Amino acid sequence: MGITTASSRLTRAEEAFLRALLWEESHLQAGPATRSASEHGLSLLRCLEVANRLSPNLHGEALARIHEEACPTADWPWPGLMGPEVLRLLWSRLGSNNGDSAPTAGASLRGGK
Numbered sequence: 682m683g684i685t686t687a688s689s690r691l692t693r694a695e696e697a698f699l700r701a702l703l704w705e706e707s708h709l710q711a712g713p714a715t716r717s718a719s720e721h722g723l724s725l726l727r728c729l730e731v732a733n734r735l736s737p738n739l740h741g742e743a744l745a746r747i748h749e750e751a752c753p754t755a756d757w758p759w760p761g762l763m764g765p766e767v768l769r770l771l772w773s774r775l776g777s778n779n780g781d782s783a784p785t786a787g788a789s790l791r792g793g794k
Contacts, residue, residue, distance in 0.1 A: 689736040689737065690774055691736045695759070696736055696738060697755040698755040698757065698758045699732050699736075699739055700747050700753050700755070701713070701755040702715060703725070703747050704752050704753055706725055708752070713754065714754075721757060721767070723763075723764035723767055727764075728764075728771065731771040
């Protein structure tokens with residue numbers, strides 16, 4: 682799939698979901714990721730800035746490769762969270778000083794890794 686996770690501060694599941702959402706949006710298709718984001722109140726536009734800052738795999742040449750690949754599939758990676766909570770989670774992760782590893786969604790909400 683061509684994902685480099687070494688410098689990404691997103692979990693594999695988060696990155697896979699955002700790649701699927703970007704693919705669907707770039708192909709003007711309301712697929713499973715788009716529907717899931719809508720059901721959870723997550724705006725792609727609102728999460729793009731923080732997602733781009735957390736991962737090099739969602740912009741530039743990597744974004745062009747997403748568009749050219751087959752549609753990726755992914756499930757909602759933030760169980761129990763809605764869009765605004767996901768945005769707070771991602772922004773807090775970006776603001777944390779510990780970027781050594783991508784924390785899990787639950788650990789980030791508790792303030793740990």
